[in-house]
Every structure is written in structure tokens, then in C-alpha cells.
Amino acid sequence: MACWDIVGKVCGQPVSNLLGGRFRDRVESFYYVARSDPAEVAAEGALAMKSGFTTCYLKVGAGEPSADIERVESLRDGAGPDARLRIDANEAWSPGEAVRIIRDLQRFDLELIEQPVSGRVLDEMAYVRSRIDVPLLANEASWTRHDQLAVIRAGAADVLSVDNQMDGGLLNLKRSAGICEAAGLTVVKHSLGELGVALAAAVQVIASTPNFRYANQAYGALLSEDVTVGFGGGVDSYVDGCVRVPEEPGLGVRLDPEHVERYAELNRTDGAAFAFHDPNALSASHALPKR
Template sequence: MRITKIELGMLRVPLKTPFRTALRTVEQVEDIVVRVQTDTGHVGYGEAPPTAAITGDTHATIIRAIRADIAPVVIGEEVADIDRLVHLIQGALAGNTSAKAAMEIAIFDLWAQLHQVPLCQKLGGDLAVITTDVTISVNDVDTMVADAIQAVAQGYRALKIKLGKDARLDVERVMAIHAAVGSGIALRLDANQGWTAEQTVRVLSTLESAGVHPELVEQPVPARDLDGMCYVTARVSTPVVADESVFSPADALEVIRRGAANIINIKLMKAGGISGALRIADIAAEHGMTCMIGCMLESSISVAAAAHVAAARPTVITKVDLDGPSLCQYNPVEGGVMFQGPQIALVDAPGLGIRHVRGVEKLSD
């Protein structure tokens, strides 16, 4: 199976409600879709969202990186030599982790299709049903409480609460949600780098003193402030998650070495794809640390790939935050993983199992 052509398209899917964090507000998924064709007729799918505030990637940089740098080095290559393809993709240019992730997802999809097995099995795992949380966007207190109650009614047992704009109001938000949904629902706080270390400790101490015990707090301080992450981790009982602080295996090692977090959030778009995600998970396992797997605002193309990675490392990736498709008004992907509320079921089909993606606007060369 040899790579013969790479096509790019734009996928736009409106969200059910605006996605609001301390960093941005988004109203629809607008992702670049990669379609890799082969001489056997097999097609591999990948996807990359523009998340300039986090990865630095925009539509323009993703398109340029794939067309100008990555496509020329992989066209004509054999899918069977996955290690060589990963080396070519990662070595094509510096940075551009989302573009690299989209290409890796498509290549790994084809690699598992070549072997006629689901991707998770080629990665060392097996088919599974995994359970995701769902995001509660930062908003006024009443709206966030209503959104939380609705999510619980839909079957979600873990809520990822976006915070980080106003520490005092954030305490009110969390306490109101806790009072509304009860102690049986896990509250995962995500400040998206919006607090200082001192604010984080005050927020969590206030909540814990009031009997509210979050399951975790994700990236409370700026990504490069590892001193701040260490300060928080040493002073609160709530587990601290490193998200934007960890893009690479080297970042993961530094966070572990310094004791800057209790959990690492792996995202394919930060790690540059499946290969980097697996290396981070394996490094965490070697040091006795667990991981979460998350996503940006992505459709079920790349979320399917993340789900297969989670199924391949279930003892390490113990928390799942793959709700991107659930936030969309509809699923444009035919085949692939199956979503039913908080449940994501991997299917017994080769690769990612994607048959077609509706509504992709082909981008002219």
C-alpha cells in the first residue's frame, strides 16, 4: 500500500452552544480534514483544528505545513513502514504540531487498515467502551448550573467546568454547580491558565473547606510557569493536571522531575500525533503517573484516533475528556467510533473505521 495523493478540505460544524473558556469563545468547529489516498484504493482520514491561543496553529499554517513540507516527503512512501513515515512527518519541519497530528492520524488509520484490524489493536490494546466527561463553558452562574443539570440528565457523571476569568466568581460557580448536581458527580475544574498560583491555592482551599472536593484542577496557571504549578501541587489535596505545560515527551519528563503535576493531559494536537501521545503515556507509566486524554474542538475524526490511543493504554490513561463531537449539532462522520451520551464505543472495523465525512469543502491547490 503506497501513498499516492493527499487532499485537504474544510469541515464546519456548528456547536450546540458557544464554547467559552478563559482563552477564547468559539461557535463552530472549523477544522482542516486530511484525506490520504493510496494505490490500493484505501483512504486514511486525519483532522487538525486551528487553536492559535494554545498550539499556535491557524488554518493557514496547517495548510501550508502539510502542502509545502509534509506531503512532499510522504507521497510515494509505503504505509507498511510506519516508523519511517512517523520520522518523515516529524522531521519535515519544526513545530506545527496540529498539522503533524492530522497527517499521523491518517497514516495510522491506513496502517491499521493494511493489517485489517482496528487501530487500537495495532497499538497494543483492544476494543473498548470508554467514558468521557462533558464541558460546561464558563458563563454566568445560573447558565452554568442549568448546563450542568442538563448534562447530568443526559447521563454524564463527570463535568469539566471551565473557569479562570474571575477567581472569586469561579468559587461561586463551582459551589453552585456542586449544590445543584450533588456529590456523586465528579467536578473537573479547568482554569485554562487563568489564575495565579496563589489564587489557585485560595480557590481550592475555599472549596475544600466548604466540603467541595474537585476530582482535579487542570492547568490553573500559565503553561510555562512550572514554579507556579509546583507551588500549587505542593499545597492542595486536589490533583493538579498539566495540560498546556506538556506538549512533548521532554515536557512530560520535566513536569515529572519537578513534581509540577499529579496527572498529564495528553492531546494529539499538542503531541504532534499518535506517536508522541504514546511516548508521553509510556513515560508517565514508567514514573507511576496517570494521564488524561483530551481534545480541542474536534470532530469524531481525530477524536476517534484519541479514543483508540486511550484504549491502547487503559492502565495509564484513566480519565477521558473527548467531548468535542458531543458539543456539535450533528456528527458529519459516517463510521468510526460510536457516541451515545458519555459513552464512546470503538467498533470492530479496520483502522479508525471511517467510511465517509459529509460536508467537507475541498480546498483548492
């Protein structure tokens, strides 16, 4: 990311121009409904739509299917009929469970179902995909370009997640999208919870790449602020669920030194408590061991 930023600044061009030119001026993000209680899910869905977002994202699969169905129904009630509802089971279900649960959930008009079954067994993804009427989004099955090619060959997904932080940076994000484009498939940028610098970097790629057709993952709307000035963090950084593609040279964002120092200090003191560092939290699926 830093090298792309330097080259862009030396050339006086935003990175999107170095990667083929700008296809879009805004990049859309989903709204992560990070709630479990059905009433709170409904309220958060309503807030997302009121804030201009079009796509609500909800995790399912951590509890009983009946509880998930109640939560998705609450989200539809709260977000209203125009919202796009995307649900992510993080590999929680067996193939049979997945087919039964997704068929039941179809009445709520889902946009995408993300990784309903293990990402390691592509035959099972293809089986589920052939028996449901909701487009299937691969995530745990598609971390790298090699994984993405295997998903395409197996006919295991309708849409693929791509992630520059999991597979070698911005040029590989572009390559990932290109592999999927050649198969006639669209992609969604996955997020590991980046701040404004990494978000801007990915946005430069997305701006120059046509087949990012769905709202992408970003967690900025859940942040109160960011390390960048006027970009990324906080719901006010989004207009109609979109961030603007920076036009300034390089990645096009400026750091706020005070915020950088404050969050660097927090990372030093509290960083070990972050959930992604806890192996028990990472393998919390009720149905399948993750490793």
C-alpha cells in the same frame, strides 16, 4: 492518522490492535459546561448527568474569584453529589491566589484542578500542588513529551494532559502516556475541538493504553452532528459518557460525504471567525500574558 487508517485497513485490524491490543471497549469523555451564568451552569450540569456523563468540566479564572466560587457551587448544586467536577483555570492565577481559591473550592469536592498557574514555571506548580488537596492536572505545561518529562521531574502535577495534535500524532500520544506511566502517573487526552475522525484516532490509542484513567476531553456532546456516520458528534453518540471503540479496520469510522461538503464550505466562508484564530481571544487571561 491517514497512514494508520490505511495500514489498519490493509491488515484488516483496528488501529488499537496495531498499538498493542484493546484494553477497554469504551472511552469516557467529560462534559464541557460551556456557560458563564451560574443558573445556566447549574442547568447544564444537571443536563450532563441526565445524559449519562459522570464528569463536568468548567472554565474558571476569567473573572473575579468570588464569581468562580459561585459558578462552581452552582455546578455542584445542578450536577448533584455524584458528579465529578473538573475545573480549568488556564494559567489564570498567581501561586498565592491559586492556593487560596482552590482551598476555598475544595468544599465542592473537585476531581481535578487543571493548570491553576502558569505552565512555564514548574516550581510554582509544585508549590501550589504541595498546598492543596485537589489533584493538579497539567495542561499548558505538558504539550510535548519533553514538557511532560520536565513536569514529572519537577513533581509539578498529579495527572498530565497529552495531545496527539500538539506533539506528533498517534504514536507520540502512546509514547506520552508511556512516559507518564513509568512515573506512576495517569493521563488525560486533551482536545482542541476535533471532529469524529481525529476523535476515533485518539480513541484507538486510548483503548490500547491503560493509564488513561480519567474522563478525556472531547467536545462531541456540544455538536449537533459530525462528519462521521454514527460516531463522535451529538450527545446521542455517548452512552454513560463514553464512545465505543470502533472495531472496524483502521480508524473504524466512515465519512458522511454530505456533512463533509457542508462543513468544508462553512470552513471556507466562516473559518476565519473561529476563536482560536483570534490572538486577542487566545491571550484573554486577566492575570497573565500568554506570550
